[in-house]
Amino acid sequence: MYFKSGFKYEIIKNPFNKNAGISYAVSGEVIETNKILKKQKVINFNLSEGFKNNDYLYQRTIEYNYPIRMNETSKLVLFLNTEEIANDCKIIETGKYLKLTQCRYDKR
Amino acid sequence: MTKDSFHEKITLALSFLILNNYLFLSLNFFQLIIKINFIIFLIVIFAFYFKNFSENPFLKIFFLFIIFISLGTATSEWDPRSIWLFHAKRIFYDQSIFSVSDNYGELWHNAYPSLAPALASSLATLVGYWNEVFPKLSFLLMFLPPLILTYVFLKNTQYLIFLSIVFFTIGKHLFTGWTDGLVAVYFCLSTFLMYLLIVSENNFFKKKIIFYLIAFCFFITLTLIKNEGIALLLILFVVTFLIKLYQGDLKNNIIKLIYLSFSFIPIILWKLFCYSKGIGNEHINSNILLNILPRLYEIENYKLISYFLLLNEKFIYSLVFFLVAFWIKWNMELFRFISFVALSYIFILFFIFLSTPYDLHWQLDSTAVRVVKSLSFLFAFFGLYNLRNWRIEN
Numbered sequence: 001m002y003f004k005s006g007f008k009y010e011i012i013k014n015p016f017n018k019n020a021g022i023s024y025a026v027s028g029e030v031i032e033t034n035k036i037l038k039k040q041k042v043i044n045f046n047l048s049e050g051f052k053n054n055d056y057l058y059q060r061t062i063e064y065n066y067p068i069r070m071n072e073t074s075k076l077v078l079f080l081n082t083e084e085i086a087n088d089c090k091i092i093e094t095g096k097y098l099k100l101t102q103c104r105y106d107k108r
Numbered sequence: 109m110t111k112d113s114f115h116e117k118i119t120l121a122l123s124f125l126i127l128n129n130y131l132f133l134s135l136n137f138f139q140l141i142i143k144i145n146f147i148i149f150l151i152v153i154f155a156f157y158f159k160n161f162s163e164n165p166f167l168k169i170f171f172l173f174i175i176f177i178s179l180g181t182a183t184s185e186w187d188p189r190s191i192w193l194f195h196a197k198r199i200f201y202d203q204s205i206f207s208v209s210d211n212y213g214e215l216w217h218n219a220y221p222s223l224a225p226a227l228a229s230s231l232a233t234l235v236g237y238w239n240e241v242f243p244k245l246s247f248l249l250m251f252l253p254p255l256i257l258t259y260v261f262l263k264n265t266q267y268l269i270f271l272s273i274v275f276f277t278i279g280k281h282l283f284t285g286w287t288d289g290l291v292a293v294y295f296c297l298s299t300f301l302m303y304l305l306i307v308s309e310n311n312f313f314k315k316k317i318i319f320y321l322i323a324f325c326f327f328i329t330l331t332l333i334k335n336e337g338i339a340l341l342l343i344l345f346v347v348t349f350l351i352k353l354y355q356g357d358l359k360n361n362i363i364k365l366i367y368l369s370f371s372f373i374p375i376i377l378w379k380l381f382c383y384s385k386g387i388g389n390e391h392i393n394s395n396i397l398l399n400i401l402p403r404l405y406e407i408e409n410y411k412l413i414s415y416f417l418l419l420n421e422k423f424i425y426s427l428v429f430f431l432v433a434f435w436i437k438w439n440m441e442l443f444r445f446i447s448f449v450a451l452s453y454i455f456i457l458f459f460i461f462l463s464t465p466y467d468l469h470w471q472l473d474s475t476a477v478r479v480v481k482s483l484s485f486l487f488a489f490f491g492l493y494n495l496r497n498w499r500i501e502n
Contacts, residue, residue, distance in 0.1 A: 005177055005280050012180035015241045021182030025189070025240040059186075062213055063194045067201040069212065 029097040030060045033078055036093050036100045037068050044071035045100075050083040077103050112260045115164075116318050118156045119257040123325035125149040126250060130226045130332065130374075133205045139233055146230045153249070156256060164259050166268050170275075171252070178248050178283035182240050188285030191217050196228035196243055203233075209385040219382040221375060223332035224250060224287050244285035250329075251282065251290065254297040257322065261300075266496050273492065277422055277485045281478070287334050288478040292485040294330040295340045299449055299486060300493070301326060302344050306361050306368075307351060307445050320364070327371035336479060338375055343452045345369060351445065400463040409468060413461050416476035417454065423480050426487035433491035437498035446490050450483055 011021045022031055037045060047070060051057050061078070062070045076092075079085050079099045089103040125148060132142050157168055183189050194216050198207050205226055208218040227250060228243040235242065255274070262270050274282070274293070281289035301323040304313045313319050330337040349365065352358040382388075403409045417423070434443050457479060464471040 005181060006184065006284070007177055007180040008182070009180070011182060011241055012176070015179035016235065016239070018237055018239050020239050021241045022239075024182035025184050059190055059215065063190055063197070063216075066194070066197055 026060050026064050027056070029057060029080070030064050032095045032097050033061050034065050034068075036078075036095055036098070037065055040076075040092060040100060042068060042076055042100070044069045044074045044076070046070065046072060046074040046077045048077055048079040048083055050080040051078060075103050077101050113318075114160060115256050115259050116316075116322065118152060119253045120318060120322050120325065121152045122149065122256070123253045123322060123329060125152065126223070126227055126253070127325060127328055127332075129230050130205070130223050133199060133203070133226050133230070136204055139203065142230050143234050146234045149249075153252065156252075164256075164267070166271055167255055167259065170271050171248075171255075174248060174283050175245065178245050179241060181284060183244055183285045185284065185286075188244065190215075191220060192225055192247070192287055193228065193243060193285055195220070195222050196225035196232070197238055199225055199229035200232045200238055200243075206381065208387060209381075211385070211387050219379070219387045221332040221334060221337070221378055223329060224290065244283070247285055247287065247290065248283055250333075251293060253322075253329075254293045254326065257297060261493065262496060266492065269492055270489070273485070273488045277426065277481055277488060281481070286478070288481050290333050291330070291337050291340070292482040294326055294333060295337065295482045296486050296489045298323065298326045298330050298341065299344060299446070300489070302348055303442065303445055306348050306364060308441065320368070324368060324371055327368060328374055331372060331375035332378070336482070338372075339456055340453060340482065341372070343449055343456070347445065347448045347452060351448070395465060396463045399465055400459070403462045403468065409462060410458070412468060412472060413458055413476075416472040417457060417480050420477060420480045420484070422484045423487075426484040426491070430487035430491040433494045433498075437494055437501075439494055439497070442490065442494060446486065450486060453483060 006024070008021070008024060011024065014020055045065075045068065047058060047061060051061060057080075077089060077100075079089075079101055081094070081096075081098055085091065085099065085101055086103065089101040092100045092102055125145060129142065129145050129149070132145060183193050194213070195208070195218075198212075199205055199222065205222050208222075211218055224247050227246040231246040232238045232243050255271075258270055259267055278289035278292060301319060304311055305319060305323055308314070327341055330341050345365065345368075348361075349358070352361050352365075430446075461468065461472060461476075
């Protein structure tokens with residue numbers, strides 16, 4: 001059943017669960033950034049141009065991952081799977097939507 | 109204790125605890141103190157529900173219903189997520205409202221006041237973690253003080269109509285993490301208290317100190333919810349001052365006005381802090397004249413703003429209700445006060461929209477429907493209040 005308010009039975013069943021409602025709050029790409037960053041114990045990260053050119057992905061990735069911070073000088077860069085990765089970046093982990101890479105240079 | 113004085117005390121206690129939470133976070137108090145403050149806040153809400161259990165059932169049922177909806181929705185819209193709940197998340201992890209001093213994520217309007225995010229972060233502190241659903245519940249809890257206070261003035265069917273007005277004008281802003289509904293309700297009740305305590309010639313409430321304390325708390329809250337609140341409170345003070353000056357009755361009220369104006373201090377301190385750290389407001393800056401001048405002489409801009417603001421259907425319904433209510437029972441004093449306040453705000457809104465650094469149509473399309481809620485709620489509330497007085501007289 002569709003509610004204009006955005007009400008979902010899946011959420012009300014357990015609203016205090018740590019992961020309650022995440023799939024309704026943000027997209028799969030954003031959820032995956034958090035999974036990978038947490039798994040790799042990353043403290044700060046940078047985003048590829050693909051992320052930065054997409055307002056939704058850029059903003060939601062920063063918000064959703066806090067307190068893991070986006071840092072322009074970080075060498076750990078998230079790329080979308082649809083993007084080409086520069087030769088000087090080494091893939092650390094590949095997910096369904098994106099890759100975490102370690103790049104030699106600060107600026108992507 | 110009468111039932112009315114119980115509601116007044118509950119209102120004051122809840123308002124005070126909301127502000128206390130903000131103060132504790134400002135002073136970097138221990139998490140334990142912040143948790144205790146929030147637990148007391150919840151105890152007061154329980155006291156409201158269970159002491160005089162059968163009293164005010166409409167609000168109690170209405171509020172449980174909204175809590176249920178709020179806990180069944182995720183926060184997905186831009187403003188609630190990126191501004192209010194992101195600020196709350198930052199306060200939760202950094203345990204300070206001043207963590208914005210690093211200006212991390214300039215896009216997220218770090219200079220905005222953070223009373224509502226502070227309460228959301230404290231709820232998360234009490235629960236022990238952050239998620240995408242429950243923190244916004246605290247925004248809903250902030251509606252309680254003004255809604256409880258209204259019960260002192262409107263009873264039974266009148267109160268049910270009042271709740272219908274809340275639902276009609278505020279709508280889903282009650283539970284989705286927006287703050288525009290909070291601004292509308294606090295602005296309306298602040299206007300009402302200003303009318304009762306200063307503008308009105310004579311009434312019983314002028315002698316009750318608790319109403320001045322509630323007004324003081326509501327005024328502070330209004331300024332600390334959102335920047336619009338600062339403009340709205342300023343309008344209330346200026347209009348009241350001018351009316352009293354015109355009536356030659358300023359001398360009897362100036363001390364009260366001065367005491368109440370201390371409510372601007374917290375927001376002034378916050379803005380000074382932001383200014384000292386270079387955390388800016390992209391709307392009000394040195395380019396304001398450059399933005400406004402080219403738009404000032406274009407009649408189409410005024411038409412566009414009027415279309416978005418004044419042809420909003422909820423605004424029109426509320427205005428018609430207000431006018432009909434005053435046509436049925438004329439109250440010059442109240443009509444004049446509300447009209448001046450509303451016209452001043454409309455004037456300021458025209459100025460703000462004309463000076464926006466963004467595309468005018470885009471700005472109006474994204475914000476007009478939200479800011480006009482304050483006016484819609486104001487008109488509908490005072491229309492109802494005026495009819496209630498007419499009924500009492502009959």
